[in-house]
Amino acid sequence: MKIGIPRALLYYKNEKLWTKFFDELGIDYIISPETNKEIIDNGSKYAIDETCLPIKIFLGHIDYLKDKCDYIFIPRIEYALNSETCLNFRAQYDLVKNTFRNYNLKILFYNDYGHKKPREFRAFYKLCKYLKIKKSLGKYAYRIAKQTQFYYEMFRSETQENVIKNSKKIKVLVLAHAYNVGDKYVGEPILNMLKKLDVEPIIAEYLDAKKCIKTSFKVTKTLPWAYNRHLVGALELYKDLVDGVILVTTYPCGPDSMCNEMIIRQYRDVPILSLTIDAQDATAGIETRLESFVDILNFKRNGRNE
Ligand code: SF4
Known part of the structure; x- marks a missing residue:
């Protein structure tokens, strides 16, 4: 069988x-x-x-x-x-x-x-x-x-925590569902582009789910979807330790469209780039948007003279 x-x-x-x-x-x-x-x-x-x-x-x-x-x-x-x-x-x-x-x-x-x-x-x-x-x-x-599964998740989460604590590079928290960020066609090209730009992508999905979900209740009591709660909680926990946030969503996602709108309104002080991937264009045209976003983050961190 x-x-x-x-x-x-x-x-x-x-x-x-x-x-x-x-x-x-x-x-x-x-x-x-x-x-x-x-x-x-x-x-x-x-x-x-x-x-x-x-x-x-x-x-x-x-x-x-x-x-x-x-x-x-x-x-x-x-x-x-x-x-x-x-x-x-x-x-x-x-x-x-x-x-x-x-x-x-x-x-x-x-x-x-x-x-x-x-x-x-x-x-x-x-x-x-x-x-x-x-x-x-x-x-x-x-x-x-x-x-x-438990040890695998723990290892992934600790690896991400270490990067957050120790990396001196520009760090970007990537808020995307597991099946988007892990997919060769959807998420991988974005992560590779970020690495090419010398940026450290922190994958929210790989951070401790229980901790993130618990924290998400400080942000919203009503959001019904567990996997979106994981991402919102990660943002709340790590927003001050990263330089910016990228929301990666796939078209057309009901939960993400509501949740991302809430994130953008709630976290006005955090630099956020929102990317939507669809079946036709996939990641075409995204490189330019990522480059501009990373330029802004560099500028924000290093100031006008760098
Ligand atoms: S609608 Fe959104 S949350 Fe639901 S499966 Fe599709 S991408 Fe995932």
């Missing part, structure tokens, strides 16, 4: 958890490749125009996997860190089931939903039941996988 894991959306948040779980159970899997133009174009064919770019990318990865494995792993995650997720994460199963209805896809369904805890463990348990794997084996694999 081979399972296909789409390298899209929440894969970027749960990579170690999911892959280690299957590794421990000795289940063979294939991860779709890094996003490229072909994947985006194929995904766009399945989506209506109003669909956000990450969902188009997700559909492109499903298209890639559809005839390369026995099951495609599709999660449905309703809540994260005690807040809601964007509706798109709840709809993934139905979206794929209906969009690919002519392909006889077999879906391995991972359903992390409802208020009853422990949600995540129950999702894995049901998945094991479906695959006829003993509960004790599933529990063991889950524990190891959870630990691996």
